[in-house]
Amino acid sequence: MTSTVDTLRFTTAGSVDDGKSTLIGRLLYDSKSIFEDQLASVESASNKRGGNRVDLSLLTDGLTAEREQGITIDVAYRYFTSAKRRFIIADTPGHEQYTRNMVTGASTADLTVILVDAAKGLQTQSRRHAIIASLLGIPHVVLAVNKMDAVGYSQSVFEDIRSEFTHFCRDLAFAELDFIPVSALEGDMVVERGDKLGWYAGPTLLELLETTRAAEASAREFRFPVQRVAQTRFGNALDTRGYMGRIESGRVSVGDSIAVLPSGLTARVKDIVTLDGSLATASAPKSVTLLLDTQLDISRGDLIAHADELPTVSNQITANLAWMSAQPLDASRRYLIKHTTQTVRAAIEGIDYRLDVNTLARETGVTTFKLNDIGRLRLKTLKPLITDGYRANRATGSFILIDEVTNQTVAAGMISNEAAHG
């Protein structure tokens, strides 16, 4: 579930050692979101490591192995509130082997901050993360050019990186792309402006995060995947079933004409039940129990939509895929696909291409995806899925693939309902 107006969910990404954890530590520290005992603990850990200043990255690097190796292993979630907004940060790792965690953090984010080391320039990981952000439908990317202190706060270094990244992103679908020069280490342009970046007139990182519009749900169509059928019957005669679920997009009112998919049978909404009483209307993202005026055979995995705004029902799926397992895709095998509240078997019909993350070139003729590969493929499912394109609707356009043997989640998928070359 993504942000509401008063809460912004964002993620940080970038190559290893670009200073992501330090940047978040700086954001928390300078916005006075650090508690005294947390700071004392970080000061003590910094002293043990022999540093002569407080290592702000220790605020988010929580696991023993992370502190030992000085890297981020897993997504750390942080919560803070500025004077203007609540924030949920997913701090994600830059090591290539942990790219899957960046995908994890990005899947629920509305904005991504990609860090680049000013001295090193754009890296493969920076480009990969931009592509992942684009594939995951994150509308707003902020490229934070970090370690400006290490390049003498040079405007030309910043401008070179800005123009290279702008050029790289020309084919990616970001609604907004911003650039900020920062030094997380020194605190320039994160919360405070500092006095070294006088040539930069734009907002600080915190100002940008406070004022950016949270993504409004793009999907207006009512989508209600059924999670569960209540055991208790409703109504005066106790003859009415209740369908429990969350409104993933749009709104529904009593009296609306709906269709149940995949059967296509229709009915009208009789009641919208919550613990706090019946509602006349309810909107995403509310969890409710729906009652219908006609008794239909409905179970978990079915989807309720307005009869005049139907999603696609098909067992042929074309999707962009981020492969997340060390074990490569075996196109001869069946995988489980989990989509909304339904889990079914799927076979690989064909791989269209793999993306080269540096050039965005589409490599055709590939037969597998390996860890961290991104590409497009076609799947055939045992039962039809009820879908929208991911660009239109994150909830009904996303799925995961599960390896039935290991039970591992091996891929993240984003459905493309356009033609395979779209």
Place this chain on the structure above:
Amino acid sequence: MNAVLKQQVGYESFGTTSNDALANDHLDWLESEAIHIMREVVAETKNPALLFSGGKDSIVMLRLAEKAFRPDRFPFPLLHIDTEHNFPEVIEFRDRRAAELGEKLIVRSVQDGIDSGRIVLRRPDESRNVHQTVTLLDAIKEFEFDALFGGARRDEEKARAKERILSHRDEFGQWDPKNQRPELWDLFNARLNPGEHFRAFPISNWTELDVWQYIAREKLAVPSIYFAHQREVVERRGLLVPVTSLTPPRTGEAVITRNVRFRTVGDITCTCPVASDAATVDAILAETLVTRITERGATRMDDQTSDASMELRKKEGYF
């Protein structure tokens, strides 16, 4: 916009004007997310249970379970791992709340494990907190639970900040933080091998302030020790240690009477109150807004033994 009107119009027109620190429109999506998680886990596992201690987070969990499943009975029993070193007000509250809801409460006791020799204390007055893991894992085996709902929150502690909402445990109950399943969107992979189980954390994204705001909004009762009261304590390493028969003052320590309340409620031997005059939920909310010390930092002796104590306990199967 008043509360009734908000309910009528749903969510879309919420929160566009207010930056008030105590605005609580965000509670609606936190609540809906938690309900969604509870329903998903119940649908995809065979035999879940909900950990209920009588503490504030698990009180919120019970209300969320009502929101998720009523008018049905809860599709799971409540489970408490009792160290028998709990505050009596909390245990009384636990039993009363379970009875009010008409839900089944299973209690398994650390004392039974000590009596049977499953649990060996290093010394008689050692805190039983860490030993709950043995009793918890025994209960999981006894009832063949494959999912346990817990009220842990990511803002509590740095190891918790890294945990998935649906968190896998191997057949020894262990958490492997370096090998967690990626958790994408709200699509939970609830597949297990025999003997393994999940811990499910529907209020992962809530903060301490959110919990108190929800308690205020839903008018939830909480045990009396959450509110300011007079108590005999000693000052020890920056904490106010309650004076009880289990935690007597040490030689040379002065017993003083202070106005205190508990921010967390756990085993008596490792839970400390904070100085406070907050006698109402609103007063607690006001204090929570301005506190400069984390919830566990102010109150937990068990987290102070090392920087990674929670991580180590969690790896072994702790809550």
